[in-house]
Amino acid sequence: MEKITDSLFYAGVNDYDIDLFEGQYLVPNGMAYNSYVIKDEKTVVFDTVEKRFVDEWLSNLSDILGEKAPDYLIIQHMEPDHSANIVAFAEKYPDAKLVGNAKTFNFMTQFFGKSYPERQIVVKDGDELDIGSRSLKFIFAPMVHWPEVMFTYDPKEKTLFSADAFGKFGAYDADEDWLDEARRYYIGIVGKYGAQVQSLLKKAASLDIERICSLHGSVIDEMKDEVISKYMIWSSYEAEKNGVLIAYASIYGNTKYAVEILEEKLRSKGLDVKTADLSRTDMSKAVAEAFSYSKIVIASPTYNNELFPPVRDFISELKERNFQKKTIGIIENGTWGPQAAKKIKDAFENSKEIVFAKNIVSIKSSVSEENSEQIRMLAEEMSI
Ligand code: FEO
Numbered sequence: 001m002e003k004i005t006d007s008l009f010y011a012g013v014n015d016y017d018i019d020l021f022e023g024q025y026l027v028p029n030g031m032a033y034n035s036y037v038i039k040d041e042k043t044v045v046f047d048t049v050e051k052r053f054v055d056e057w058l059s060n061l062s063d064i065l066g067e068k069a070p071d072y073l074i075i076q077h078m079e080p081d082h083s084a085n086i087v088a089f090a091e092k093y094p095d096a097k098l099v100g101n102a103k104t105f106n107f108m109t110q111f112f113g114k115s116y117p118e119r120q121i122v123v124k125d126g127d128e129l130d131i132g133s134r135s136l137k138f139i140f141a142p143m144v145h146w147p148e149v150m151f152t153y154d155p156k157e158k159t160l161f162s163a164d165a166f167g168k169f170g171a172y173d174a175d176e177d178w179l180d181e182a183r184r185y186y187i188g189i190v191g192k193y194g195a196q197v198q199s200l201l202k203k204a205a206s207l208d209i210e211r212i213c214s215l216h217g218s219v220i221d222e223m224k225d226e227v228i229s230k231y232m233i234w235s236s237y238e239a240e241k242n243g244v245l246i247a248y249a250s251i252y253g254n255t256k257y258a259v260e261i262l263e264e265k266l267r268s269k270g271l272d273v274k275t276a277d278l279s280r281t282d283m284s285k286a287v288a289e290a291f292s293y294s295k296i297v298i299a300s301p302t303y304n305n306e307l308f309p310p311v312r313d314f315i316s317e318l319k320e321r322n323f324q325k326k327t328i329g330i331i332e333n334g335t336w337g338p339q340a341a342k343k344i345k346d347a348f349e350n351s352k353e354i355v356f357a358k359n360i361v362s363i364k365s366s367v368s369e370e371n372s373e374q375i376r377m378l379a380e381e382m383s384i
Contacts (some may be wrong), residue, residue: 030171041132048085103148158210167216191321197235239294243272248299265379302334329357
């Protein structure tokens with residue numbers, strides 16, 4: 001049993017067996033499904049955990065609760081990594097009320113075929129729940145990351161229970177940097193919903209917050225200001241780093257050679273440069289890096305008169321997350337008809353605030369003298 005404060009306890013579980021979170025994200029350091037308990041005159045449980053951990057989670061609750069039965073289960077998010085054990089909870093604790101909003105209970109019926117109408121407490125944005133020495137306040141957070149999501153604020157201990165927000169990949173006790181895995185998590189899962197995150201941050205700005213209890217990752221206390229400021233940047237699609245990500249794929253090494261020349265030229269100008277081989281890099285890492293840099297260069301062979309598939313997939317992942325506010329440089333290659341530059345420009349046609357570098361590197365098979373000059377000019381342009 002982990003005690004966070006005198007009245008707040010951690011009841012979550014760590015998943016070290018998972019290979020892909022949400023069926024798509026590599027999580028080499030596992031995943032945490034967090035659940036919390038507040039003990040006041042009434043006892044409150046926040047969210048359940050992934051289905052496979054039902055026994056461990058119920059055992060954690062028993063350890064925290066002792067003989068006392070919980071009075072409320074607050075359901076902040078109905079995605080199954082948090083909601084899967086609602087029925088198990090409801091059956092074990094038949095007197096507990098279920099606290100959610102109208103959408104919560106609609107989704108509950110869809111998932112489980114029932115939503116316990118006689119036990120529901122249906123809240124609206126801003127409603128409060130008196131649990132004794134404090135009233136918990138509900139703050140709706142639609143599309144962060146589903147429409148029914150709501151946060152809960154405990155004014156007594158200045159704790160914000162933030163559903164998926166401010167979470168990260170990795171188990172609760174993963175020994176890793178918060179920033180990289182939190183960024184990859186945010187961009188991957190919530191990146192599309194920057195406008196909704198911005199409006200939520202405005203609501204949260206009026207709260208006095210000492211700690212953030214997300215449903216993933218560890219409890220955030222000392223880092224809370226840094227974490228919130230990162231969310232301000234990410235949700236506004238502003239660049240975190242002034243520099244260049246070169247995202248490329250290469251079939252026989254000729255496109256890669258052009259990338260290496262460009263990389264060296266940019267570095268010699270003192271720029272922060274990173275490369276990502278899209279055929280071999282975890283795509284979610286490359287996507288998160290693309291969001292974090294101020295400029296990117298995309299280098300692609302032409303393949304079946306289209307973009308090379310790893311590059312096509314990369315661009316699709318960027319667009320899925322409303323990629324915007326960037327300068328994009330292009331290196332294309334094609335033996336009898338390079339098409340990649342046109343395809344890249346077409347792909348971003350409807351994206352906001354995308355500026356293409358004027359100097360395009362257009363390779364026919366291998367890097368020519370003319371290409372070397374194009375690379376030099378592209379490096380000049382990207383370094384301004
Ligand atoms: Fe952690 Fe949107 O679920």
